[in-house]
Amino acid sequence: LKLEEELRDAMRNHELELRYQPQVDTRTGEVVSMEALVRWKHPDRGMVSPGEFIPVAERTGQIIELGEWVLAEVARHCQYWDSLGLRPFTVCVNISPLQFNQTELPVWIGEFLDVSGLAPERLELELTESAIMTDAETNIEKLRKLKSIGLKLAVDDFGTGYSSLSYLKRFPIDTLKIDQSFVADMESPDGAAIVDAIIALSKTLKLSVIAEGIERFGQLDYLVRRGCDLLQGYYFAHPIYPEDVPDMLCQNF
Numbered sequence: 001l002k003l004e005e006e007l008r009d010a011m012r013n014h015e016l017e018l019r020y021q022p023q024v025d026t027r028t029g030e031v032v033s034m035e036a037l038v039r040w041k042h043p044d045r046g047m048v049s050p051g052e053f054i055p056v057a058e059r060t061g062q063i064i065e066l067g068e069w070v071l072a073e074v075a076r077h078c079q080y081w082d083s084l085g086l087r088p089f090t091v092c093v094n095i096s097p098l099q100f101n102q103t104e105l106p107v108w109i110g111e112f113l114d115v116s117g118l119a120p121e122r123l124e125l126e127l128t129e130s131a132i133m134t135d136a137e138t139n140i141e142k143l144r145k146l147k148s149i150g151l152k153l154a155v156d157d158f159g160t161g162y163s164s165l166s167y168l169k170r171f172p173i174d175t176l177k178i179d180q181s182f183v184a185d186m187e188s189p190d191g192a193a194i195v196d197a198i199i200a201l202s203k204t205l206k207l208s209v210i211a212e213g214i215e216r217f218g219q220l221d222y223l224v225r226r227g228c229d230l231l232q233g234y235y236f237a238h239p240i241y242p243e244d245v246p247d248m249l250c251q252n253f
């Protein structure tokens with residue numbers, strides 16, 4: 001079977017699961033948010049990486065259905081966490097370019113939030129830099145609509161695309177997410193300079209800034225001293241099962 005046909009079955013057969021990776025506030029050491037990351041437990045092939053099937057889903061349009069499933073799962077997990085009396089935290093959800101380009105996205109998400117009862121302020125959409133910068137003028141209106149629902153908006157993989165700074169200033173976004181390739185390269189002078197520049201830019205634009213892909217203490221230490229607001233990476237935790245979120249929220253880093 002081709003991967004796209006298998007993916008169609010996978011969605012029907014409940015082979016997809018979500019994991020959550022914590023994001024740590026550098027001022028308090030507390031976990032304040034989690035990124036939802038999809039996993040595919042294939043019956044024969046084992047774990048299929050989203051790096052492999054997300055591009056296929058994006059190409060075939062299956063990402064629309066997959067994206068709707070992700071949000072429904074997130075709402076279900078939030079209900080479960082609430083039932084345990086956990087303190088509320090933000091859940092970050094990756095939105096693919098094709099999803100973002102749907103004209104009806106803001107209306108659909110608004111209706112989804114009404115029906116599911118998920119509070120909009122608990123949800124942060126991670127949009128890629130290239131998706132929002134392509135056709136930026138029309139995207140301003142769409143971003144405003146998403147913002148007016150009460151959602152938070154982050155620019156994912158920041159620094160890998162071609163951001164126009166004038167648009168960045170006009171976009172109603174909350175967070176810049178420094179791409180992990182820059183964090184991995186941070187021990188080199190060029191890498192550190194790029195990270196410094198993105199943090200400085202976020203301060204100028206009064207945006208929150210998060211670095212992902214933190215694997216070593218040295219990276220954490222540097223970013224804390226530079227005033228990075230949030231950190232995410234294997235150094236703190238790999239993506240975890242929803243059942244393990246309660247314990248994770250009790251950790252202090």
Ligand code: G
Nearest residue numbers: 036037038049050051054067070094095096
């Ligand atoms: O979890 P991992 O690092 O293997 O993810 C690989 C890629 O898949 C990343 O680019 C990530 O953004 C993307 N990805 C993971 N989960 C989702 C999801 O639920 N929706 C979308 N659109 N992309 C996802």
Ligand code: G
Nearest residue numbers: 037094156157213214215232233234235239
């Ligand atoms: O494109 P996006 O930034 O959404 O992708 C996030 C991806 O990075 C996920 O697949 C996640 O599993 C992965 N990831 C998270 N933390 C680390 C880390 O510390 N190191 C590496 N190499 N990958 C990470």
Ligand code: MN
Nearest residue numbers: 035094126156
């Ligand atoms: Mn992401």
Ligand code: NA
Nearest residue numbers: 156157177179
């Ligand atoms: Na990213």
